[in-house]
Amino acid sequence: MRAEGVTRTPAVRTAVVWDALRSVLAERTAATGRESLDIVDAGGGTGGFAVPLAVLGHAVTVVDPSPDSLAALERRAKEKGVGVRALQGDAADLGELLPSDAADLVLCHSVLEYVEDPISALSAVAGVLRPSGVISVLAANPVAGAIHRALAGQFDDARAVLADPGGSWGDRDPTPRRYTADTLVELLSSTGFAVGAVQGVRVFTDLVPSRLVDADPRAAEALAALEQAAATHPVLRDVATQLHVLAHRS
Template sequence: MHAVGLSRHSGTPAVRTAVVWDVLRETLAARVAAAGRDRLDIVDAGGGTGGFAVPLAELGHAVTVVDPSPDSLAALERRAAEAGVGVRALQGDAADLGELLPPDTADLVLCHSVLEYVEEPAGALAAMAGLVREGGVISVLAANPLAAALHRSVSGRFEEARRVLEDPEGRWGDRDPTPRRFTRESLLVLLAGAGLRPGEVHGVRIFADLVPSRLLDGEPGAAAALVALEQAAAAHPVLRDIATQLHVLGHR
């Protein structure tokens, strides 16, 4: 993978998203070469305040964010203005993408931390797939139940960890703020059902959520070393399956 990118605002390694950005950079470069255009059309479904959208716009791409929250979209517009870029903001749900945007008009659709919360994940993913041009890609990032079980257990919540493994939605109880989680297998099934060809699955935040923040803050170079560790482990056939999130591309 490419070297990790730095946060445009803080100058520190983006530990939590480095693996995703590595994949996106390679994907964008391949799509630019295939399409013969430097400026790609990107849709960020549920893109919120623009954590991915604004950096993508800074790279010169045309980015549209669709999000149900007017507050998030207002924050997105402020963030884009501060960065000196334009990002189109549309209020709406992921399932309504087919009504908000024309079909076959996107080179890349981001579906990051969305499938966990929509009413019908398969329908939402199908709506996103309808936006993608031939040769385009959907980037899916979703919460992983195996990581939830691991994290509950290391905090001493053993019954909740067991519930995660037994619950079909991967939840640890009624107070769990995440409505559902996805294993690697269930994500691949969803992508195939939407008519997409799944790519390689990567683990995101395999170690980052287990490391105390004081270790990163107090040790020079620790954050960069953790990023390198995350990158090295992202495609590991065992470690990726215990990552906090799973990232996979769906190719049209």
């Protein structure tokens, strides 16, 4: 199995997620005795996670509703010299597109905020996961949403995010819903998953001016290390832009 791609210093924005995924890949390959895992990326878009996973030698299927994104995914995979299976559909369609017990790992990143029915989507994921398979969930956090709106001078929007049960600041909000750590854990538990620790993603990255890190690799590495330290901090985690959860199929 090739070791390029993820073994290099990861992008700061996704460093925490990749660190968690590396642990899952190691655990699942040890448990299954297979070096190549079957991975489904629901809503995987242009392959930001899928292509590096394929580079590592895993069999990756991306399910996404956008034909343009899937076309870009295929070009990206071709440039890297790997194959990624592309299927058009929504997360809730997984049961129709894939057989049951087909995946060792399912990525569900920035999906639950937008799907019509999050419970149906997660139930579909559970159906394609093998016993003890893992789901990786990445979702927007309402506390960060309020902070970012306030920093943009949109104080009424910030207050609306905090008041809305779904964490939205109104009809113009491009993110229909957001999740706290508690609501994310409750949602996963209600659909039959055994939930692990919740991590914060992009605690500082979205607040630090890009000029401070773009020209200095050492600064980028230091920021990535800071993000790792903040990911499970009992206070900082809950102000992160996104929350990341790993859960096993019960």
